[in-house]
Each structure stands twice: as C-alpha cells, then as structure tokens.
Amino acid sequence: MIALVDCNNFYVSCERVFAPKLRNRPVVVLSNNDGCVIARSEEAKALGIKMGTPYFQIDEFAETEKIAVFSSNYTLYGDMSSRVMELLTYFAPETEIYSIDEAFLNLDDDRDIGKLSESGHLIKEKLKKWTGIPVSIGIGPNKTLAKIANRRAKKANLGVFEMTHEAIQCEVLDQTPIGDVWGIGYNSAKKLNALGIKTALQLKQMDRRWARKLLSVVGARIVEELNGKACLPLELVPPPKKSITCSRSFGILTGDFEHLKEALDNYLVKCGEKMRRQKLTARAVTVFLTTNRFSKHPQYSNSLTIELANATNSTRELRDWTRKALVQIYKKDFLYKKVGVILQGLQPEQRETFRLYNQANYEKDKRLMQSLDKISQRFGRNAIAFGVRKSEKAWQMRAERKSNCYTTCLKEVLQIK
C-alpha cells in the first residue's frame, strides 16, 4: 500500500506558520515577478480566485476583500519542505519525494493493514505539531489510486482517506472526473470526453488496447493502475538530473544588451552552483531569449545550443560560451522579457576524462569554483561574484510582498515584541 502525503495549499501554509494572524483570512501567493496566483488558501478559493490568474486582473478585488498577498519566497518554502520530508522518513523509511509539497510513502512494512488510516492520522497530527504544516493523506494500492484518495481526502475535508477496497475504489472513481486523474491532462481529457468517457471509473473499464492506441503507454499504465495493478514503482533515490535550467522574466522590458548579459551571467551562476552540488558536469549549454509574448511590440525569440568539446562544471568556462551564444542570438530593436540558460548532457563528475589541452587550467578553475561555492555558502550568493556586477539591477524581477526567510537567515528570524 502507498500513501500520498500532500501539504495543503503549501506556500500559503508556510506563510501562515509565521503569521498566525493570517489564519481564517484569504491568502494568496504569487509566482515570480508577482505575476500569477500560484497558491490560495481555502478562503481565497471560496472567493472564486482561480489558479494561475494574473495578479493585475484581481489586484483591486484583493484589496477590497482584504486578501493577504505574498510574493513567492522559495527559500522559505524549500526549507519548510525539507523539514516535512525528513520527518516523513521517520514514519516510513521508504519515501519518494515527488515534489516540493508531496511525497509517496511505502506502507508495506509491519503495519497492520487494518490500521492504515489510523497510521495516516498519526502522521498528519505529528506533522502539524512539529512543522505547523497541515497535510492531507490518501492511501491506495498504487500511486494513481493514492493520488485519487488524496484528492478525496482534501475535497471532503477528511484529512485522511483510504481506498484499499475495490468497492470503495469504484465508488470514488465513479465520482472522479477524468481530468482529475493523475496523468490525464487537458488534451487527453478532451479526447476521452469526446468518446463519452467522462469518469475515472469509465477509464478503468476502458479496453486496454484502445487506451494504448489513444493515449500511448502512459495512458495504458493509468488504466492498469486504476485496476489496482502497480506500474509505477517508488523512486527511493532521486534519479540524476538530465538538465538544469535557470531563467526569469524581467521586472521591466529591456532592449539593452548589457542588461541581458548581466542577467544571463547571474542565472548561469545559479545553474553552476546547482550542478556542482549534484556533482555533475555539462556537455552542452543552451541560451535562449524572448520578448514579451503578451505585448503588441514586435516579437522575437531564439535560442542557441553549444556542444562543448569537454564536459565542464566551471562557471567561468561556461560563461565564455553563454556570452558568445547571447551575442549571436541578440537582435537590437526588440524589447526583451526573459533570458535563460539550460545545462544539458549532464554526467557525473567522476566520468570526466583528462583533457588533451589545458588540463592544468581546468584544474585551476575547479579549485576556484570550490572556493567560490564555499564562500557563497557561508556568506551568501552576493558575497562574491564574477567580474563587475552592478548593484543596481534594472532587470531584476519584482517581488514587492515577500515575507522573511524565517528559517534560513538569522537577520530575518521571527521577532516577538
């Protein structure tokens, strides 16, 4: 049996832990650049605010309804997430961290099969007590059914919902619209609806070969899982990353090459740190840039991938390539909204081979990176930087309503006056 533990309105819940006044009040958290609504408290949902709504469309409404609005604070959410995840392994050693706010737990240990719900309630209660984060738990014979059980737990406000018996499974599946099944997105739902398949129960009863033809093996697996078979194993060890991306929309539109270069350098630094933390090297790097797709100004977007002769995780080395790429795809007379960098062809550092040329230089670079990483880790990312970085970052994204990093920065811990 599998349990899916999912934090309720996670980002909102994180904000509430440190601002108890927000309980029972409508709260929303915005995406980067204060763009769209990406988390809503129950009260905010009740006011009709939809997921993904651009904030500028509801800012006045938010004010009249006294909705608390936050910029996203990923430092806080990431730290709260690791606390929750670590505690989960205490209840079930075999867990898969599926996303920032979800984990699958293997309940097939010495637990009494008749007491799974009880077990779920205990986890829920302890997590709330230890982290302040409310969770919902769905239990089922595989991931897909655990997901559906979780949705029921949330929707019916049960906290924990168990779907171990087939009769209950069928009853719930009958009430589950097709689009709410994990893996059935907008397009597949449309296809299925057109064929008269509207509920998860109907999908469960669908002919396997037909499902395979219509929705490829992904769909075929979903049908199997709805029938109780487990096709998707728990991933206890996270598989190594295949690519690492960093990109941001700017707070302003800009045609200034220097802005783009500065932003790109910054994003590359983040990518580089992430790559080295995972002990990886890159064999290719892509730079992309794009104008604002919503504006009436002329549109342009382009990208360029450079294959490297030698795998590297030196930010200095990569930066030479990303800058060259940017020069090639940059066109003046456009107003840009976003640039980004993608590291690809990632492979473990141990697989690096000696270089025919300049091995000594590369090793110097490696030592430099190690020192930089240590300094950044200890004194913050802004303590040291490549080249000259203007303190005034004209392109920096908006984040006008960000809360403190209560759990990761001493200067920002909660003060009780």
Added chain:
DNA sequence: TCTGGGGTCCTAGGACCC
C-alpha cells in the same frame, strides 16, 4: 504597466546502416 519556472517522458518521422 502587469501574464512563472523547472522538469520528464513518449512518439513519429527522418537519416542512416547492413
């Protein structure tokens, strides 16, 4: 004024090989 960011997997089709 204003519309996020970071990923993975699958398939079809082309290119190429013997």
Added chain:
DNA sequence: TCTGGGGTCCTAGGACCC
C-alpha cells in the same frame, strides 16, 4: 503496375507534472 526486412540513433513537438 511491381521497389525487402530489420535495425539504431536523433530530433522536434506534444503532453504532462508540480
């Protein structure tokens, strides 16, 4: 009229997830 059979690798695009 008529054009095999079996295979690999790569890529673009689509779909999906949070």
